Amino acid sequence: MRDLERELRELGAELVVPATPDFAARFGSGPHQERADPRSRRRLVLVLAVIAAVIVGVAASPARTGILRFFGIGAERIELVDRLPAVQPETPLFVGSEIDLADAPFPLQRSDVLGDPDHVYASGDVVTLLYGSPKRVRLLVTEIGSDELRPEFAKKLLAVSTALTLVRIPGVVDPGLWVEGEPHVVVLPGAPPRLASNTLVWTNDGRTLRIEGELGVDDAVRIAESFR
16 A cells, blocks of 8 residues: 555656636636646546555445445545435535635635635535536535544445546645546535535545536546645
8 A cells, every 4th residue: 555655646746737727617707817838747547546446346346245335535434335315306405504705614725717606505514615506506616624534424326337436636645536427425414415426525735625516537636636
């Protein structure tokens, strides 16, 4: 494990950042700053290959029960289940009480490419930035004020149809987890279970963050590396 971590850090030093797409125009209307870099970046498609192979292999294996049932990414507990709980796709979005951005319960990390969100919600030490509207969500950014495993934060995954991949985020020490494929179920404190689409989860400077929306891993990683 230590050898893999050392190799990951060495490879991270070789990564360079490409030109940043106009995410603010795509997901919201707030101010943003564009960055240009003529260099090309090689994306690490599979990070920590052995660990990723174990995660995906177990997820696809009939014998996964008793081998791997859950693991943690920051404050989130990821659970592999045989069957998802029943959730109605048309369930209205509820992620807490709406607040002003300045009233967040802790200093938020912000992206300089997304701009200001259209709505901000809080539930305990979980803050969600919504780009779009509750009925038409373009992007959700959730920030948890901790990077320590918290059993009450659970994401349940349908293992046979949801792909899990560890990805490298430039400027971030630990790899993030990319969740892609069939909708999975996310459960956050004070909110009912809901279906979630493609998601990137990572930790940075004592926070657990997640980006969720109809976007690919490249866009998600570029947004994640812009958070400060």
